Amino acid sequence: MSITDQAVAIAAAEAGAAVVRARFGSPLTRFMKIGNDFATTVDIKAEEAIxxxxxxxxxxxxxxxxxxxxxxxxxxxxxxLVDPLCGTVNYAARTTLVSVNVALLTGTGCAVAASADPFSGEVFWTDGGAAYVRLAGTDERLVPSAESRLVDVNLDPPFPSRDVFLAARMLADEDFIEQFHPRVVSTSLAxxxxxxxxxxxxxxxRHDLSRSVHFAAGIxxxxxxxCVVTGLDGEPxxxxxxxxxxxxxxxxHAALLTLVRRQRPGPA
Structure with missing residues (x-):
């Protein structure tokens, strides 16, 4: 029997998550990238497993x-698209807020995807038609809810849109604080x-996220x-x-777009 694409995505994400989990707390060699960004030996080993x-x-x-x-x-x-360890800075600081992301792009978009939490044992996955979370071999349908009012914002640089929107400014917006409860996890697990x-x-x-190794699976x-998924202007x-x-x-979604638009400069 041939294995389905969603099964491949789940297996790949689980393979990477196993490496991330097994090596947690071990000494890490860092490989510097651009600016302060870096990878570690675990990023590389997890990607090899995937x-x-x-x-x-x-x-x-x-x-x-x-x-x-x-x-x-x-x-x-x-x-x-493979992100073997989203939250490398968290992981290097011995913080367990990370994810392992695998997504398949075809001519019609993202066909299947899996995002694994190495430490809870959960794998969030989609076959393109619905979304589920798998834990201990059991799948449960994902159901979005705004009841918590928790809103995660990405504060990791670079900030390519800072002239029209900056997440740090959002955290100081009194209306944002009144309506929502801001959180910063610093991993696409959020x-x-x-x-x-x-x-x-x-x-x-961040720009061009639909083909991003970091964000394609979560999107x-x-x-x-x-969920309602758009750019900062509300565009697809x-x-x-x-x-x-x-x-x-x-x-x-409408409330957040209103808050985002308030950061945009007015006419001269």
Missing amino acids: LGVLRGARPDDLVVGEESGRTGTGDNGRTW VAWVAAGRRAAYLTD ALCQAAG LHTGGNGLVVAADERT
Whole structure:
């Protein structure tokens, strides 16, 4: 019996999560990237484990990994996006708020995705039609909810849209504080939490997120779960606009867009 794409995504994310979990607290070698960004030996080993699963199950597909870049020679319109450890800074500081993300892009968008929490044992996944969380072999349908009023914001640089929106300014907005409860997790695991009803919303000003190794899986989960997912202007993500607003419902989404627009400079 052939293995389905969603099963491959889950297996790959679980393989990476196993490495991340097993090596937690061990000495880490850091490899500097741009600015203060860095990878560790665990990022690399987790990505190797993920690629091992993908290469074994889908040898003809392309893979784009955060650490290894683009690999494979296939030309079938299928590309796997791999983020082996989202929250590397957290992990290096022995904080367990991290995720392992795997997503498959096809000509019609993100077909399947999985986002694994190495320390809870949960895997959030979608087959493109609905979204689920798997724990101890049992799948439960994800249902978004804004009841918590918790809104996660991304404070990690760079800030490409700072002239029109900066998350740090949002934290000082009295109306934002009155309506919501701001949180900063610093990992895209918080995007999956919106799909699961554990966050009311998530905000970031990062660019071109629909094909991002960091965000593609979480975005796919939220879209499949029925969340409202747009750019900072309320435009669809595929139009190439700036940033990301993911909300559990239309009311929350509208309130956040109003707060975002207040940061934009007025006419001279």
